[in-house]
Amino acid sequence: MTVPARPRVRLATTSLAGCFGCHMSLLDIDEKLLPLLELVEFDRSPLTDIKHCGPCDIGLIEGGVCNAENVHVLREFRANCRVLIALGACAITGGLPAQRNHLDLGLCLQEVYLTEPSLSRGGIPNDPELPLPLDKVHPLHEIVRVDYYIPGCPPSAEAIWQVLTDLIAGRLPQLPERLVRYD
């Protein structure tokens, strides 16, 4: 009896309020990209330029949620991905963008677009094309349910590889201490 060829796992990735550093770390798995491509098929991702996510097995999201568009994208991922992973410090805690959370958004916009002489030409941008910022930056799990978290800024390539291969193999992902120790 032959084992039926397993269909490849569909993987979607995106960056919300992040710096793409986590995506760079994903690419850092180097030569393991080739075995990865045997295991997975990319859906929506900066690597494929597919604009919207279809039904997927795994969604990998870096960055926190800072504006309305982030919310829409995150909801699209949650609705389509069986397993959703928060990738890196910003997705897990809000990270660097969340440094603005102790400032009032209105005062911030006023300072940048109205008061500060070097920037204040043209007033506060109000084009409907632009997503409106939320009053605070949130980690993913405050907006939708999140299944797994990969810590790090960015998480190491090895940590990402470990979690993805564990999930694909059907194991509960385990990150040994050396992969989550940063000092």
Add this chain to the structure above:
Amino acid sequence: MDASSLSPVLDPILARWGRTPDRLLQVLREAQDATGWLSPELLAATARSLGLPLAHVRGVASFYSFLALEPAGEYRVLLSDGVTDRMDGSLELGERLCRRLWAEPDHTAGDGLVSVRRTSCTGLCDQGPAALVNGIAIPRLDGRVVDAIADLILARRPLDTWPVDLFSIPTNVRREDVLLRHGLSPGVAIAAALARNGAAPAGMIAELRASGLRGRGGAGYPTGNKWASCEAAPGESRYIVCNADEGEPGTFKDRVLLAREADLVFEGMTLAGHAVGATRGLLYLRGEYRYLLDSLEATLARRRAAGLLGATAGGGPAFDVEIHVGAGAYICGEETALLESLEGKRGIPRNRPPYPVTHGYLGRPTVVDNVETLCAAALIAVHGAVAWRRLGTTQSSGTKLLSVAGDCTRRGVYEFPFGVTVREVLEAAGADDPIAVQVGGPSGTLIDCAEFERHLSFEDLPTGGAFTVFGRGRDLFEVARQHVHFFAHESCGFCTPCRVGTSMLASVMDKIHDGHGSRHELAELDRLTSVLGNGAHCGLGHTAMNPVRDTITRFAPSYERRLASADFAPAFDLDAALAPARRMTGRDDPASHLGDAS
């Protein structure tokens, strides 16, 4: 206040406490009583006088919730915020008090006249709602009492001239058994124990072992074994510590013992000292019971005069007792946190082992026993193990004092033999239509009416004494939520699983309360249970989940009816989070709004 004006205040206090660093908490507490708050200058002067780093002094001062590092007003009102206080309407009364005083909660108002804050259960559950004014308890608040308090404060009447009936606290003993009707004169139990010690090598300790007496604080460790280990431990000095830090919400039986049976408590401490070879005893009185201090000190003085304490205590070896008063920290009821606090430090539980019987107060062999345990030991000294064993069950000998409060007509202290059923207690207390009982406080077990035939005993339902009744119409979800906030507030902050875990627990419960909960939150509560149970450093963290665990298994509908139907919902309104940006940009187009996820 400058440094020179401090010494008249500080010097007598330091002189009384002997200028040793392990009395730091007592010095700070008395200094605050004298000056109203702990100014930076006062902390610096204390640090200098005791030879301690200022950071250490500040660390201790900031740990205890009764110590104020900012001016807290001439009158400091702390409203007891226990579950039973709220059931009796404490929140509405607190608002009324604030209105009358023109005060905002948690702020000092009226040019430094008064502050109104909430504090954890003050142990007056049978006569709540209660408050502490400058540390002194006032029970049975109602509209009239609250108005009277407000008038007295606004008239700046000194506390010691307030009508005495405001402060009257009856003991409300409803059922007496062998302990509460012991009828022993002071000295009798000490003499009986000395006779036992003289008759056999193991004497009193052997009798205690034979009696099967187990600790009454809740954990139920065999008292005889504890005394034997302490007696056998190497060390040149030993200590007896009476744990009168009765902090478990809903418990007040130790308060009644201290008010009514102080002699018996000290008798138990003295004969414990004789049995293990200790010459000093320390009684750690919960800060909320500060009002009992004067009568306890008077009892000590009387006993010294009668020769029952001192060089030959009751005809035996030397023994004397010193009383320390806590300052509002639930965690100090944990025996090793209590020892830290007695040593003048932050009340952070130690690692166990080593246990206090070998490394206790100042690192010396120490017996730490509950107030009721020491009273029971005194009884056993007189009447013997056989008489004690006649009461109770096989593994739970003797009687147990219960603090009965909540929805029943006869609240107060009941002494029942161990093995009594929950239903028998409910009937004695006049609980008409109970739907649940919390046995042993929030860190104990909450049971529903299907379990009222269960027995109070170490075999079935162990208890430290709290017995809180919830009648029809009470919302058990809210009870659990309030308890979870209590644990988050009382976590000592030392270990992350407890510090963060209890706060996460509180925010998940708040989210469900606000109607943003989903199945995800129920799973999250489940996960936090195991994090706290496995990861926390001490019993506080291990038991902080109990109210949630018990209510979710028995009163699941009180959770479920609050859940939003979605798989997950944020804890806040996403569309409202865009409002500031909408206002700043003047936009109101569809893209500038966020609807529900569907």
